[in-house]
Amino acid sequence: MTSAPARQEMDEAGAGRTLSRRAFLQAAGAAAASVFLAACSAGEGEQAASPPAGNEPGASPSAGASPTPAGTPSGGASPTALPPLRAMIAQMLVVGFRGLTARDADVAPYIRDPGLGGVVLFDYDVPLGIPVRNIQGPAQVRALTAGLKGLSAAPLIVCCDQEGGQVARLNERYGFPPTVSAQALGERNDLSYTRQQAGAMAATLAGAGVNLNLAPVVDVNLNPQNPIIGRLGRSFSADPRAVTDHALEFIRAHHQRGVLCTLKHFPGHGSSRADTHLGFVDVTDTWSPVELEPYRHIIAAGEADVVMTAHVFNARLDPDYPATLSRKTIGGLLRGELGFQGVVMSDDLQMGAIRERYSYERAVELCILAGVDLLAIANNSIYEPDIVPRTVDLVERLVRQGRVPEERIRESYARIQRLKSRLAVALPERSSPTAT
Numbered sequence: 131m132t133s134a135p136a137r138q139e140m141d142e143a144g145a146g147r148t149l150s151r152r153a154f155l156q157a158a159g160a161a162a163a164s165v166f167l168a169a170c171s172a173g174e175g176e177q178a179a180s181p182p183a184g185n186e187p188g189a190s191p192s193a194g195a196s197p198t199p200a201g202t203p204s205g206g207a208s209p210t211a212l213p214p215l216r217a218m219i220a221q222m223l224v225v226g227f228r229g230l231t232a233r234d235a236d237v238a239p240y241i242r243d244p245g246l247g248g249v250v251l252f253d254y255d256v257p258l259g260i261p262v263r264n265i266q267g268p269a270q271v272r273a274l275t276a277g278l279k280g281l282s283a284a285p286l287i288v289c290c291d292q293e294g295g296q297v298a299r300l301n302e303r304y305g306f307p308p309t310v311s312a313q314a315l316g317e318r319n320d321l322s323y324t325r326q327q328a329g330a331m332a333a334t335l336a337g338a339g340v341n342l343n344l345a346p347v348v349d350v351n352l353n354p355q356n357p358i359i360g361r362l363g364r365s366f367s368a369d370p371r372a373v374t375d376h377a378l379e380f381i382r383a384h385h386q387r388g389v390l391c392t393l394k395h396f397p398g399h400g401s402s403r404a405d406t407h408l409g410f411v412d413v414t415d416t417w418s419p420v421e422l423e424p425y426r427h428i429i430a431a432g433e434a435d436v437v438m439t440a441h442v443f444n445a446r447l448d449p450d451y452p453a454t455l456s457r458k459t460i461g462g463l464l465r466g467e468l469g470f471q472g473v474v475m476s477d478d479l480q481m482g483a484i485r486e487r488y489s490y491e492r493a494v495e496l497c498i499l500a501g502v503d504l505l506a507i508a509n510n511s512i513y514e515p516d517i518v519p520r521t522v523d524l525v526e527r528l529v530r531q532g533r534v535p536e537e538r539i540r541e542s543y544a545r546i547q548r549l550k551s552r553l554a555v556a557l558p559e560r561s562s563p564t565a566t
Contacts, residue, residue, distance in 0.1 A: 215536065216244045218543040219525045222498075224248035224287055224475070225518055226509035228255065230266055232277025240518040241281040247546060248287025249278060250508060251340065253299050257513045267305045268338060275339025285550040287504075289342035289392070292331055295363050300334055307334055312347055315376055316366035324376045328383035336387045341553045342436065344392045346380045348373050348424035349400035353416065358407065359400050370423035377424055381433045390552065395440035395477060396464060397422055397453055406441040406483035407511065414445040422468070429470050435549065437464060438475045439502065441483035452483060455496035465501060473549045475504040480511050491524055498525065498534050503542035 212218065223246055229235030240246045253265040265271055279286045290299040295311025302308050309331055315324045328346075335343055350373055351365035359365050366376040381391045398421025399406070402413050428434050439454040447463060448456040454476045464470050476497055484493050497505060507517055514520070528534040 311363035313363035394438035
């Protein structure tokens with residue numbers, strides 16, 4: 131999720147409120163089990179919305195739902211355990227914001243109500259053109275993230291792009307340790323060194339209160355002149371096996387320090403000739419099936435936490451929609467063929483590739499119908515202070531109008547709560563609402 135002017139270093143990209151975190155997790159676990167059981171038993175007739183013309187899914191909208199996980203209650207919960215619709219929708223949003231403290235963060239009221247799912251940190255504020263957004267130094271970021279988490283009844287996703295090299299939000303300018311790019315790690319090709327460097331990045335993130343890294347990039351470097359991947363040193367290698375091996379070391383080092391990871395950008399941005407931040411990008415003639423191999427192997431190894439979609443258009447996969455808006459790509463390929471049952475996250479929905487061709491309403495509708503669980507809104511290419519309530523209102527309206535089945539919201543909510551149950555292990559009980 132980069133978001134920056136070209137001259138910058140491509141800065142990427144209320145029922146539950148009264149519950150304690152422990153109570154929330156118990157309720158969320160029961161609700162997730164109920165949703166998954168319902169999804170597994172739902173017949174085709176229960177799907178309330180048909181796919182867009184020309185984009186019939188390779189799998190039904192409920193195909194991404196995992197079986198009830200081991201150790202999860204299988205019969206004691208009923209759908210009444212679910213929170214209100216607006217609260218489930220809010221959990222699907224990960225949003226960028228302005229503010230160096232939780233007290234000043236413009237997103238703080240929406241964490242309390244309707245219960246925003248997550249936030250993303252940036253160092254550079256693109257619309258204002260200044261290097262003041264959310265990051266000033268280690269102690270400040272730690273206080274910011276702790277304060278924001280203290281406002282939330284549910285575990286709060288706090289994420290940023292910490293790939294290493296040119297794309298590292300927590301960098302030396304603000305007193306954080308230096309990092310090494312994926313390209314440098316791949317060229318050295320020493321897996322123990324990659325794990326060491328990734329472990330250092332993960333320790334920085336954990337110390338700052340970041341629990342989801344929007345990394346590693348598993349794009350295969352098929353075009354070294356690619357302006358958004360190859361030229362920025364964001365890919366480990368042109369060899370998909372090397373990408374897989376280094377990405378696995380990166381992920382495992384993060385897991386050891388309690389930080390989850392995001393594979394990006396599915397189904398592959400490494401062969402593109404253009405940048406999806408700026409506009410429409412067609413990879414039909416450059417994309418290769420080898421770009422799926424890192425996803426295939428990492429998913430099979432059980433190490434994929436979150437998969438982020440790309441906004442690339444590939445007529446070989448879907449002749450109508452870019453990947454983020456494509457049921458064929460997400461439901462058919464990622465969930466169906468590759469078997470990924472976890473959380474799918476969009477790339478920033480305000481990027482040029484989406485904004486140029488779709489209204490915000492249509493993009494959000496297609497994104498959810500395609501099977502995306504977390505809608506990423508960087509709020510840093512354009513800035514909309516009311517983006518959270520506006521999006522919650524929008525999705526609620528889409529559900530009430532029958533354009534998005536409520537079951538899709540429940541499926542995403544269940545996947546997100548399963549992911550968040552892994553974030554909660556190291557969390558204390560809810561802190562005082564007085565935020566610094």
